[in-house]
Structures are given as C-alpha cells and as structure tokens.
Amino acid sequence: MRFNYTQPIIEVKNLVKKFGSFTANDHLTFTVSRGEVFGFLGANGAGKTTAIRILCGLSKATSGQVFINGVDANTKPERVKKMIGYMSQQFSLYNDLTVEENIRFFGGIYGLSSKEISQRSEQLFKRLEVIDLKNRLIATIPLGWKQKLAFSIAILHRPAVVFLDEPTGGVDPITRRQFWELIYEAGNEGITVFVTTHYMDEAEYCDRVCILAEGVVQAMGTPESLKKKWQVDSVDDLFIQIASGNRLKNA
Amino acid sequence: MNMITIRDISKSYNELPALKRINLQIDRGELFGVIGPDGAGKTSFFRILATLILPDTGSVEIDGLDGVHDYKKIRKLIGYMPGRFSLYHDLTVKENLLFYASVFAVSLKKNYELIRDIMQPLEPFMQRRAGQLSGGMKQKLALSCALIHRPGLLILDEPTTGVDAVSRSEFWNHLKRLKSYGMTLLVSTPYMDEAARCDRLMLLQEGEVLGVGTPEELLSDYNAAIFTVRAEPWYNLLRAFRQDNRFETVFAFGRSVHISSKDPEWSTSGQIVKAVRTMGFQEVHVEQVAPTIEDCFIRLMTSL
Numbered sequence: 001m002r003f004n005y006t007q008p009i010i011e012v013k014n015l016v017k018k019f020g021s022f023t024a025n026d027h028l029t030f031t032v033s034r035g036e037v038f039g040f041l042g043a044n045g046a047g048k049t050t051a052i053r054i055l056c057g058l059s060k061a062t063s064g065q066v067f068i069n070g071v072d073a074n075t076k077p078e079r080v081k082k083m084i085g086y087m088s089q090q091f092s093l094y095n096d097l098t099v100e101e102n103i104r105f106f107g108g109i110y111g112l113s114s115k116e117i118s119q120r121s122e123q124l125f126k127r128l129e130v131i132d133l134k135n136r137l138i139a140t141i142p143l144g145w146k147q148k149l150a151f152s153i154a155i156l157h158r159p160a161v162v163f164l165d166e167p168t169g170g171v172d173p174i175t176r177r178q179f180w181e182l183i184y185e186a187g188n189e190g191i192t193v194f195v196t197t198h199y200m201d202e203a204e205y206c207d208r209v210c211i212l213a214e215g216v217v218q219a220m221g222t223p224e225s226l227k228k229k230w231q232v233d234s235v236d237d238l239f240i241q242i243a244s245g246n247r248l249k250n251a
Numbered sequence: 252m253n254m255i256t257i258r259d260i261s262k263s264y265n266e267l268p269a270l271k272r273i274n275l276q277i278d279r280g281e282l283f284g285v286i287g288p289d290g291a292g293k294t295s296f297f298r299i300l301a302t303l304i305l306p307d308t309g310s311v312e313i314d315g316l317d318g319v320h321d322y323k324k325i326r327k328l329i330g331y332m333p334g335r336f337s338l339y340h341d342l343t344v345k346e347n348l349l350f351y352a353s354v355f356a357v358s359l360k361k362n363y364e365l366i367r368d369i370m371q372p373l374e375p376f377m378q379r380r381a382g383q384l385s386g387g388m389k390q391k392l393a394l395s396c397a398l399i400h401r402p403g404l405l406i407l408d409e410p411t412t413g414v415d416a417v418s419r420s421e422f423w424n425h426l427k428r429l430k431s432y433g434m435t436l437l438v439s440t441p442y443m444d445e446a447a448r449c450d451r452l453m454l455l456q457e458g459e460v461l462g463v464g465t466p467e468e469l470l471s472d473y474n475a476a477i478f479t480v481r482a483e484p485w486y487n488l489l490r491a492f493r494q495d496n497r498f499e500t501v502f503a504f505g506r507s508v509h510i511s512s513k514d515p516e517w518s519t520s521g522q523i524v525k526a527v528r529t530m531g532f533q534e535v536h537v538e539q540v541a542p543t544i545e546d547c548f549i550r551l552m553t554s555l
Contacts (some may be wrong), residue, residue, distance in 0.1 A: 174553070243415070
C-alpha cells in the first residue's frame with residue numbers, strides 16, 4: 001500500500017452548497033487519505049468546481065463539514081489555504097517572469113525562507129532536469145514543461161493536499177504520462193492529490209475515483225471495484241452510464 | 252473521387268515550422284481525424300484548408316477547386332468551426348443562426364432537418380444570448396451554424412476539447428449521422444481515445460505526419476507486446492523498470508506499470524514474471540494488454 005487509510009487528510013461530511021434554490025452540492029460525504037491519488041469526476045456542471053472551491057477555503061459550505069488535515073475549512077479558511085497547493089489548466093505562472101523568478105515568487109507567497117526557496121528550486125531543477133530553463137521566460141518554454149513546472153511549484157511548499165483541476169489538457173501523450181509520474185511521486189512522498197480530468201483513461205490511473213452527477217456522489221471506489229460492481233470495461237463506460245442516466249432522468 | 256488533395260504543403264511562422272511537407276488525400280464521405288497535441292499544427296492545417304491562410308509551399312485542391320484561385324467557391328462549399336468559440340456573444344441563439352443563414356443566402360428552414368437533432372436541447376433557449384450558454388450548448392450552436400448551408404465538407408477544429416466525456420460521445424454520434432448524409436468530415440482532437448470513431452486518421456506531432464491509416468491499420472503496425480505488471484511496493488517497481496534498459500517503454504498506469512520490449516526474450520508473460528522476480532519482487536502479476544492509438548503515437552513519436 002502506498003497510502004494509509006487510517007490517515008484521512010480530506011474529510012467531507014454532508015457537504016451542501018446552495019446558490020439560491022439551486023443545490024450545487026447535495027450532501028457530499030467522503031474522505032481522502034494521505035498520499036492518495038483521488039480522481040474527482042463529473043460532467044460539466046455536475047458541481048466539481050463548487051466543491052473544490054469549498055475544499056480550498058475559497059467558498060463557504062451552506063451546511064456540512066470540511067476538514068483539511070484536521071482544520072475546518074469553513075471556519076479557518078486562511079489556515080487551509082496554507083496547507084494546500086492548486087493548479088488549473090490555465091496555470092497561473094507569470095509569462096513575463098523567468099522560471100526561477102516564478103519559483104521565488106510563489107515560494108515567497110507560501111512563506112518559505114530564501115534558503116528554503118534556493119534549496120527547493122535546486123531540487124526541482126534536478127528532478128525535472130531543466131537547469132537550462134532556469135533563466136528563460138515562462139512565455140517562451142513549451143507547454144509540457146510549463147505544466148510540469150506549474151505542478152512542481154504548486155507543491156513547492158510541501159502542502160498536505162494538491163488540487164489539480166484538469167491539469168493535462170492539450171499535451172502530447174509522453175508528456176502526459178510523465179506528468180502522471182510526477183503525480184505519483186508526490187503521492188509517494190505523502191502529498192494527497194485531488195484531481196479532476198476529462199481524460200477517462202486518467203481516471204483509471206487514480207487510486208480511487210468519485211463520480212459526481214447533479215451534485216450527488218453517484219459512485220466511489222477503486223477503478224477496479226467500480227468496474228466490477230457496475231459490470232463495465234472501463235471508467236469511461238461507467239462515467240457515460242452514470243452521467244447520461246442522469247440526463248435521461250431529467251429529459 | 253478525392254474530396255481533398257494536399258500536395259507537399261509547408262507552413263512556418265517566423266521561421267518556426269508549423270507544418271512540414273504534408274501530403275494527403277481524403278475521400279468523399281470520409282470521417283477523417285487529425286490527432287495530435289497542442290502545437291502539432293492541427294489549426295494551421297485546418298486554416299489552410301479553410302482558405303484562411305496560405306501555405307508557404309505546396310497546393311491544396313478541394314472538390315477539384317484550387318485552394319488559391321478558387322477560394323471564393325471553396326468557402327461556399329465548406330463549413331468551418333474554429334477551435335475558439337467564434338459566434339456572436341451578444342446575438343441570441345436564433346439571431347446567430349439567422350445571421351449565418353443570411354451570409355450563405357439560405358433560409359433557416361431549408362436545411363433545418365440537418366441540424367434538428369443537434370439543436371433540440373437548445374430550442375428552449377432560442378432567445379438567450381450566445382455568450383450566456385454553457386460550454387456544451389455553445390458547441391452545439393457553433394456546429395449548427397457551420398452546417399446551415401449544408402456544406403459538402405465540414406472542418407471542425409478541436410470541437411471536443413475541454414468537453415466532458417458524455418457530451419463528447421454525443422457529439423461524435425452527431426458526426427456519424429452527418430456522415431450518413433454523404434458529408435465529408437475533417438475533425439481534429441487531442442483525445443486519442445476518439446480515434447476509433449474515425450474512418451481514417453492522421454497522427455500529427457510538431458508539424459510532422461507520424462502516420463496515416465485506419466485505426467485498425469495503425470494498431471496492427473504496433474509490433475511490440477505491451478504488458479501490465481503489478482507488484483508491491485508499486486513505486487519501487489516503476490523505478491526498477493526505469494533503471495533497466497531492456498524495456499523500450501515504461502509508464503506508470505494506475506497502480507501498475509505498462510512496459511513494452513522488442514526483445515524476443517521479453518515477449519511472453521512468463522518471461523516478464525521471471526524477470527520481475529529476479530529484480531526482487533514477490534507477488535508478481537503480469538498480463539498482456541492490447542495497444543491503443545496512444546501507444547502507437549508514443550512509439551511513432553520516439554522513433555522520429
């Protein structure tokens with residue numbers, strides 16, 4: 001086992017989020033363990049982004065509880081923000097800063113000392129084998145490298161959890177697989193990875209997946225156990241079955 | 252007869268090559284896929300076919316018409332849906348449809364049967380401004396506008412990027428139906444799992460053609476066995492494979508590792524089990540898996 005189920009890092013209990021009369025998240029309950037790679041799947045509009053914003057301390061739940069590494073995200077969002085890393089498809093590296101300047105900037109924001117920043121950027125350059133990119137502007141480096149850098153910077157401060165919102169869009173398959181190895185490496189070092197994706201094969205890469213439709217958890221478990229339970233060949237088939245089932249119900 | 256004949260086209264931007272000497276023929280009525288990551292040259296390729304930009308070298312012929320001299324005729328013949336949403340945000344759904352119909356001098360009614368299925372979920376929102384539609388709805392409206400004049404050739408640049416798996420599947424069903432009307436369809440996508448939906452494919456990487464063929468042909472060209480290997484601790488297994496140069500490809504795949512080798516010594520599950528045991532792992536599970544288009548793509552990329 002790479003991770004320990006007795007060490008929950010994300011604990012969500014009966015999370016409800018309403019916007020007026022619309023229920024975006026309807027009693028979500030799940031836990032994610034230390035070092036686990038957790039896939040959070042759902043069709044566009046299923047309520048993923050709403051839930052992630054609450055988990056990151058950016059938005060408050062209407063009711064229910066969210067703990068990140070034991071800290072209540074509803075009452076102590078500022079403490080939660082320090083314990084997490086975040087990367088989206090529109091990753092937020094600064095195009096007109098160099099690679100090194102970006103690392104210094106984000107390291108500073110997360111309160112790392114100059115010494116820590118220097119050490120960790122050395123490690124980062126070594127791990128990614130990109131020392132020659134150090135002084136290049138972000139705008140001038142290939143997309144695949146930007147993604148790997150954005151991820152490495154999102155975990156520079158050794159967060160308890162890193163949230164990845166569709167991180168791999170548009171890159172070639174080799175880069176995509178290398179990116180997933182960085183994800184596993186982070187999981188192996190004890191960082192919990194919470195990831196959303198439209199690539200259904202990536203769902204198979206996760207330790208566990210949760211499929212959301214209409215704000216409700218419709219399925220949760222390891223890809224293997226879910227495929228067995230729903231008698232399908234792939235997570236893709238399962239996803240389509242669940243999401244289109246909900247659509248038919250509402251038609 | 253060919254719908255599209257492409258002879259030796261190249262395109263560069265500020266000396267940065269985007270397309271390198273592409274030759275291709277696409278049959279009438281074909282559903283043809285162009286698959287490649289961002290920066291592969293998909294958009295440049297489609298914009299040349301849509302007569303929006305000129306290639307530096309080479310020529311394009313569409314339905315017997317020359318891409319340069321007959322561009323006006325070609326534009327009447329094709330429907331083009333660019334990658335970025337390009338309808339008018341401040342016009343309503345209906346106004347957008349009417350506008351596109353008027354540009355091509357057809358009535359909305361005339362070809363409505365072609366887009367009825369696609370438009371059906373949008374019908375309650377005919378008076379809504381296009382800018383306020385959800386992503387999936389925008390995509391359906393854009394497709395409808397591209398079809399309004401019943402084009403013989405439909406060019407769709409990454410219509411499914413960023414769209415969830417269910418909407419993607421629905422979208423491909425629409426394309427299949429359009430094909431049944433005899434339309435030629437050219438579709439680009441970064442999702443390799445959509446490859447199987449095409450009659451033929453071109454795999455594109457950094458402006459270069461890696462391969463052209465039916466999905467079956469491309470898969471049958473993959474001449475190495477792929478194995479999925481499980482053993483604990485999983486991460487150590489991955490590292491052990493990485494350090495071993497007998498394997499051609501080694502990739503993490505969930506809690507297992509996918510490996511391939513051209514070496515006949517490593518071509519059966521039994522041989523792999525033995526090899527992994529000698530690396531010091533106990534309970535070893537090995538299973539041969541069928542290659543996917545993505546595996547083919549990786550193989551072709553690394554052999555460039």
